Every structure is written in structure tokens, then in C-alpha cells.
Amino acid sequence: MDALSFAPPVDLPHPSYFYADKQNNTSSMQQMGGCRILRHAPNKLVVALTLPWTSDIEGTDSHIVAREPAELTLAIRVSPVYLKLIVRSPIDMKKELQASVLRHHKAKEDEVLRQAEAAAEAVREAVSQEAARQEATHREAIRQEAAIQEAANQTPFDFDDPTTWENCNRTITNDGMPPPRARIPDMEEIRQALIVTTGQIFRTHKTVARASTIKKRVRKQFRLDSDFFTRNGWKERADLIILRAFSDAWVSPQPSTRSRPERRRGLWTTVN
Structure with missing residues (x-):
């Protein structure tokens, strides 16, 4: 602490700047070894570190902004991705595995349903084409029958006249x-x-x-x-x-x- 005495004490930020969610703050303290998050901004993190904290934070630009008994308060500038990783809840691998299995079964069911719909569409198309072909054949048969009937009703050619x-x-x-x-x-x-x-x-x-x-x-x-x-x-x-x-x-x-x-x-x- 004597080596850090050159930094003059400063006032803490306005109370409105502090991390408001006490439940998330408690969870963050448990994850960070008892440290407290005082401010959570898009590009700045203000935390209170306990005295046993001796680990260096690499890749950050930090400085002491306040000193309290048994703890240090640091203002650390980090990226938003790092801040999200800090407050992210632990992953439940069992739930993730169950969700992955459910997604796999859902994809298989969707594929079977898609194939069934394609087969049904092909059957409907074949039935429609067959009906159109039969209708055309029926119309042609009616036309030929009418032509034959018309030829039969005509006056025959009298060769003896x-x-x-x-x-x-x-x-x-x-x-x-x-x-x-x-x-x-x-x-x-x-x-x-x-x-x-x-x-x-x-x-x-x-x-x-x-x-x-x-x-x-x-x-x-x-x-x-x-x-x-x-x-x-x-x-x-x-x-x-x-x-x-x-x-x-x-x-x-x-x-x-x-x-x-x-x-x-x-x-x-x-x-x-």
C-alpha cells in the first residue's frame, strides 16, 4: 500500500453510476473471488478488489480511483466482449446436450415431413396428368364418333342414276x-x-x-x-x-x- 501512496484519493462516482442489480452484483462477486462491480459501462468496468488480489490484468488500462479499508477500487477499460464473459452464467452441459438432441430429432422430423410432402405432391401431379390425358382421349373419341356418324348420315352415291x-x-x-x-x-x-x-x-x-x-x-x-x-x-x-x-x-x-x-x-x- 505504501508503494501506491502516490495516487491521491478521489471521490467515488455518483451513486447513479453504480451497478444497480444487487443480485447480479452478488453473483459477480462470487465469480470474481469477492470483488465488487461498482460501474458497468459499455467500455469501462469499475471494480473493488480485495487486498489479497495480486493478479495482474493483462491488456487493460487501469488506475486506482479510490481506496477503502481492505480493498482497492480500479477503473478498468476493457472491450464489451470481455464484460459479457465476466457476467455470463455458467453453462449447464447436461441441458446443452439435451437441447442438442432435441434439435437433432426436430431436424429429422422436419426432413421426413418434407419428403412426405414432396411424395404427395408428385402423386397429385401424376393423377392430374393422367386425368388430363384421359379427358383428351375421351374428347378425341367423341370427335371421331361424330365424324363417322356424319359420314353415315350422308346421302349415298347412286351409281345407277x-x-x-x-x-x-x-x-x-x-x-x-x-x-x-x-x-x-x-x-x-x-x-x-x-x-x-x-x-x-x-x-x-x-x-x-x-x-x-x-x-x-x-x-x-x-x-x-x-x-x-x-x-x-x-x-x-x-x-x-x-x-x-x-x-x-x-x-x-x-x-x-x-x-x-x-x-x-x-x-x-x-x-x-
Whole structure:
């Protein structure tokens, strides 16, 4: 104490500056070996040290501000992190371990719940796509059924009526090309055009013309694509229509110098 007598005694700070929380002060005294915290500022700590206190506080800038019996009062400038470490309560490792285990279980439960929600969402998406596909299939089936019903309700082509052939002949121009059409022909119109063209070629060229020539003339008549009769099964359908038209024209009285079997062989050669 004689070595520190050069420091003049000073008055203690205003009472409002002292550490107000007595419970925390008592706890701090127990942690600091009986020392008292007189002031707890953001960047300054004022403590009262007992006389047996001989440890040096490294990294601090301290000086004596007051002397009391059996204790020293120091003003220590330290960082806020150091002040928080001083007044921090001891860690209960058992509680910390329990909290860690609970957090681990909670994370596992959240992951399982997330995976279940993702699986349920995938199932709902698959069911929705399947329902949309079935709905599209049902609409397509209804459309096809309506088209078939409409074709069945149309007036059939009467091959025995002479006026039918005359009306068809009037629709064909001299060079075999019809007048321009503003709409796409339906299946029945194409079928009738194949039959009419087959009858005309049979009467003019007998069995010399080929099925490809008849289809080409009908395609030009309706301004169809060059590959129209090779798509959507129209190739086989057109061949059957042409064969039927040749057969109908064959049974009608036609002057010929060849025998009937020879004409039959010529008919199959023309269609194929």
C-alpha cells in the first residue's frame, strides 16, 4: 500500500453510476473471488478488489480511483466482449446436450415431413396428368364418333342414276381441273371424286390408266398436298375405292373386242 501512496484519493462516482442489480452484483462477486462491480459501462468496468488480489490484468488500462479499508477500487477499460464473459452464467452441459438432441430429432422430423410432402405432391401431379390425358382421349373419341356418324348420315352415291354421272361430268372442266375451291374437301367428296375420275378414265382409256394417275388428277382437282394419299391411311383407302369403281364400271355394258378374262387381268394391272 505504501508503494501506491502516490495516487491521491478521489471521490467515488455518483451513486447513479453504480451497478444497480444487487443480485447480479452478488453473483459477480462470487465469480470474481469477492470483488465488487461498482460501474458497468459499455467500455469501462469499475471494480473493488480485495487486498489479497495480486493478479495482474493483462491488456487493460487501469488506475486506482479510490481506496477503502481492505480493498482497492480500479477503473478498468476493457472491450464489451470481455464484460459479457465476466457476467455470463455458467453453462449447464447436461441441458446443452439435451437441447442438442432435441434439435437433432426436430431436424429429422422436419426432413421426413418434407419428403412426405414432396411424395404427395408428385402423386397429385401424376393423377392430374393422367386425368388430363384421359379427358383428351375421351374428347378425341367423341370427335371421331361424330365424324363417322356424319359420314353415315350422308346421302349415298347412286351409281345407277344417269343424272349423277351427268352432274359429275359438268363439274369437271375440259382439262380435268376443277374450278378453285375455297375450302378443304371432306372424305365423302374425295371418295366421290375418285369414283367419278375412275369412271371417266375407264370410259376413255379403258384399262390403260393406273391408280396413281387417278389419284394425281383428284389431288390436283382439290389442290391437295403431293403426299396426301400417303398419309393417314389414304393410300389403301383410295386403292379400294378405285377398285370398286373399276368393278362397277366393268359390270356395266361396255363394248370390247377382248375376252372377259383378259379384261379382268387388265383391271388388276391398272389398279396395282
